[in-house]
Amino acid sequence: MRLVHLSDLHLGFRQYHRQTPAGINQREADVAQVFAKVIDRIIALAPDLVLIAGDVFHTVRPPNPAILQAFTQLSRLRAALPGTIVVMVAGNHDVPRSTETGCILRLFAPMGIHVVDSEPRRLSFPERDLSVLAVPDVPGLRPSFDPDPDATHNVLVMHGDAPGSLPDTFGYTEQASLEFAPEDIGISRWSYVALGHHHVFHQLANHVCWSGAMEYASVNVWGELAEEGAAKLPGKRFVEYDLARKKRTLHPIPTARRLIDLPWITAQGMTAADVDDAIRANVAAWKGGIDDCIVRQVVRDIPRHVARELDHKQLRDLRRRALHFHLDTRRPDLLRPMPVGGEPGRRPSLMDMVRDRLWTRPLTPDIDRQALVDLALHYVREADARETAVAAAAAVEGE
Numbered sequence: 001m002r003l004v005h006l007s008d009l010h011l012g013f014r015q016y017h018r019q020t021p022a023g024i025n026q027r028e029a030d031v032a033q034v035f036a037k038v039i040d041r042i043i044a045l046a047p048d049l050v051l052i053a054g055d056v057f058h059t060v061r062p063p064n065p066a067i068l069q070a071f072t073q074l075s076r077l078r079a080a081l082p083g084t085i086v087v088m089v090a091g092n093h094d095v096p097r098s099t100e101t102g103c104i105l106r107l108f109a110p111m112g113i114h115v116v117d118s119e120p121r122r123l124s125f126p127e128r129d130l131s132v133l134a135v136p137d138v139p140g141l142r143p144s145f146d147p148d149p150d151a152t153h154n155v156l157v158m159h160g161d162a163p164g165s166l167p168d169t170f171g172y173t174e175q176a177s178l179e180f181a182p183e184d185i186g187i188s189r190w191s192y193v194a195l196g197h198h199h200v201f202h203q204l205a206n207h208v209c210w211s212g213a214m215e216y217a218s219v220n221v222w223g224e225l226a227e228e229g230a231a232k233l234p235g236k237r238f239v240e241y242d243l244a245r246k247k248r249t250l251h252p253i254p255t256a257r258r259l260i261d262l263p264w265i266t267a268q269g270m271t272a273a274d275v276d277d278a279i280r281a282n283v284a285a286w287k288g289g290i291d292d293c294i295v296r297q298v299v300r301d302i303p304r305h306v307a308r309e310l311d312h313k314q315l316r317d318l319r320r321r322a323l324h325f326h327l328d329t330r331r332p333d334l335l336r337p338m339p340v341g342g343e344p345g346r347r348p349s350l351m352d353m354v355r356d357r358l359w360t361r362p363l364t365p366d367i368d369r370q371a372l373v374d375l376a377l378h379y380v381r382e383a384d385a386r387e388t389a390v391a392a393a394a395a396v397e398g399e
Contacts, residue, residue, distance in 0.1 A: 001048045001049065001128065001130065001153060001242070001243045001244060002045070002047045002048055002049070002240060002241070002242050002243070003047055003048065003049035003050070003051060003155065003192060003194075003240070003241050003243065004042050004045060004047045004049070004050045004051065004238060004239065004240050005051045005053065005157075005192075005194040005209075005211045005238065005239040005240075005241065006038065006050075006051075006052060006053070006211050006214060006238040006239070007052065007053035007054055007055065007091070007159070007194070007195070007196030007197070007210070007211050007212070007213070007214075008053075008054065008055040008091070008196055008197070008198075008199055008211075008212070008213035008214060008217070009031070009035055009052070009055065009056050009057070009070075009213075009214050010031060010055055010057070010058040010093070010213065010214070010215065010217035011031055011032065011035060011056060011057050011058065011062060011066040011069060011070050012028060012031075012057050012058045012059060012062035012063050012065075012066030012067075013027060013028060013031050013058040013215070013217035014027060014028050014058075014063075014368070015027040015217075015324075015368060015370065016294075016323060016324045018323055018324070024065055026323060027217075027323075028063070028065065028066065029256075030215065030255075030256030030257060031214070031215045031217055031256070032065070032066070032069040033256050034214055034215045034253060034254070034255065034256050035069065035070075035073055035214060036069075036073055037253070037254065038214060038238065038253060039073045039074075039076060039077050041238075041251060042077065042081075042238075043076075043077060043080045043081060045240060045251075046081055046084070047081075047084060047240065048083075048084060048085065048128065049084065049085045049086075049087070049128075049130070049132075049155070050077070050084055050085070050086045050087070051087050051132075051155070051157045051194040052086070052087070052088040052089070052196075053089060053091070053157050053158065053159055053194045053195055053196025053197075053210075053211065054089050054090060054091025054092070054093075054094065054136070054137055054158075054159025054196035054197065055091030055092065055093040055094060055159065055196060055197070055213075056070065056088065056090075056091070056094055056105060057070070057093060057094055057104060057105075058093055058217060059093060060093070060094065060095070060096045060097070060101075060103075060104065061104070062104060067104070067107070070108070071107065071108070074086075074108055074111065074113060075111055078111050078112055078113070082112075085114070085125060085128070085130075085132075086112070086113045086114065087113075087114045087116070087123060087132050087134055087157055088105060088108065088113055088114065088115050088116070089116045089117070089134045089135060089136045089137075089157055089158060089159055089196070090103055090105055090115075090116070090117035090118075090136040090137060090138070090159065091136075091137050091159040091176075091196055091197060092137045092159065092174065092175075092176050092177055092197070094117065094136075094137075095117065095136065095137060095138055095139075095177070103115075103117040103118070105117050114132075114134070116134035116135070116136055117136050118136065118138060119136070119138065119141070120133065120134065120135045120136070120141070120143040120144075121133075121134050122134075122148065124148065124151070128153070129151055129152040129153060130151060130152075130153045130155065131147065131148035131150075131151035131153070131154050131155070132155045132156075132157060133145070133146075133147070133148075133154070133155070133156045133157070133158075134157050134158070135156070135157070135158030135159075135160070135178070136158070136159060136178075137158070137159040137160055137176055137177050137178045137196075137197070138177060138178065139177040140177075141177070141178055143158075145180075145184060145185045145186060147189050147190060152191075153191045153192075153243050154189070154190050154191050155190065155191055155192045155193075155194065155243075156185065156190050156192075156193045156194070157193075157194040157195075157196075158178065158193075158194075158195060158196070159176065159178065159195070159196040159197050160176050160177075160178035160179060160180055160195065160196075160197055161173075161175070161176040161178070161179050161180075161197055161198075162179070162180055162181060162182060162204070163179055164181075165181070165182055165204060166198060166202055173197065173198055173199065173218065173219075174219060174362060174363065175362055176197045182204050182208075185208075187204060187205050187207075187208045190207070190208070191207065191243050192207045192208075192241050192243060193205075193207065193208040193209075194209075194211070194239075195208070195209060195210040195211075196210065196211070197210065198210040198212065199212055199213035199216075199217075199218050199224050200212050200213075200224060200227045200228055200231065200233065201231075201233055201237060201250070202231075206246070206248055207241065207246065207248070209239060209248075211237070211238050211239045212233075212236055212237065213236065214236060214238070214253060215236065215253075215255060215256065216236075216255065216259055216294075219363065219368075219369035219370070220369060220370070221259060221294065221370075222259075222261060222296055225259055225261060226261075234252070235252060235253070235255060236252070236253040236255060237250045237251055237252050237253055238250075238251050238253060239251075257292055257293055257294060257323060258288070258293045258294070259293070259294045259295075260286060260290055260293050260294065260295045260296070261295075261296050261298075262279075262282040262283070262286065262295065262296065262297045262298075263282055264298040264299070264300060265278045265279065265282070265297070265298070265299045265300065266300050266301050267299050267300065267301050267302035267303075267306065268300075268301040268332065270302075270306070271306065272306050272307075272309035272310050272311070273311075275299060275302065275306065275310060276310060276311040276314060279297055279299075279314070279318075279327075280314065282297065283318065289321075290318070290321055290322045290325070291321050291322065292321075292322065292323050293322050293323060294322065294323055294324045295318070295322045295324065295325045295326065296325075296326045296328055297325070297326070297327050297328065298328045298330065299327065299328065299329045299330065300330045301330070301331075301332045301333075302329050302330065302331065302332075303331065303332060304331060304381075307329045307331075310327075315327060326370075326374075330349075330351065330352065331349045331351055331352070332349075333349065333352075350380060351377060351380055351381075354373075354376050354377060354380055355373055355376075355377060358372055358373045358376055
């Protein structure tokens with residue numbers, strides 16, 4: 001018996017302001033395109049069981065195109081593989097805050113998908129000698145992780161977090177309602193455990209893993225990309241697992257467009273023209289170019305007055321070429337004496353503190369974290385500029 005495990009589809013995810021000719025957010029269209037290709041691959045594999053481990057949609061009330069896309073692709077899956085069992089659990093992005101509000105995932109139950117959204121449910125398939133314990137990410141839920149002693153194949157699918165069992169998430173995940181420890185599950189008792197919530201593949205055992213997200217649809221795509229790089233993981237994938245042979249296969253998922261984190265520039269001692277040249281050189285040297293890509297250029301140790309003098313015409317051209325070009329300027333650290341031992345330490349600038357705070361604080365799923373950070377830093381820069389202008393005017397008056 002073979003299964004396919006995927007999670008964190010985040011259909012309806014919207015980011016940046018570019019739209020398709022049809023008026024749909026370009027990133028929303030990207031995610032939908034990738035999902036269609038994943039369904040193509042699953043149909044070709046023809047597994048016995050498909051497990052979707054939560055966060056099917058990016059918001060509790062997704063936009064209509066996302067609902068239509070999900071319905072279309074899942075209907076296609078059911079029509080092509082009528083004998084395949086499909087189990088879907090709700091993630092923290094799918095579960096409404098009010099108990100009076102129904103979960104959107106119930107829309108897919110009439111087409112033969114086993115949807116579990118409010119409480120854990122054991123699904124038995126005696127003809128396959130299979131039992132599936134499905135656990136959604138519901139606040140206050142404390143399930144009992146007990147396999148079915150009468151089934152040969154016991155599968156657990158759930159959306160949740162295991163604090164302390166994962167590497168640094170680089171600030172891209174939001175807090176899940178359901179938290180567990182590996183010993184709570186008793187991983188050796190299960191034939192397979194399909195986990196959702198973390199957007200980067202990670203395993204607790206060969207048969208226990210987070211498959212990772214289908215696309216880069218997190219609150220911090222750069223943190224997500226950094227974790228993949230640290231783990232030497234080349235992009236996204238979904239999992240195929242043979243329960244009889246205990247063999248796992250990772251299937252790559254081609255993303256809709258490239259994410260490019262250009263080499264960081266340290267601007268200490270550089271003029272604005274020097275920084276402009278360094279940005280231009282980074283872009284020119286990037287193999288394949290930056291057109292229609294999502295791009296970030298970090299410039300460290302750049303004083304406020306130098307950042308203001310950068311070539312804005314060049315930056316506008318880069319933003320026109322890329323789907324999104326983010327210039328992340330970071331002011332130099334300030335030195336201060338440390339109270340212990342008298343050794344000098346470093347104090348983060350106001351920009352650093354605002355940026356770090358907003359990247360780590362909990363937000364509701366409908367808030368675009370990147371947009372929030374950009375707006376906050378814009379206001380800080382604006383306040384700095386006004387302060388400089390006031391100080392300059394006061395100095396003139398005092399002369």
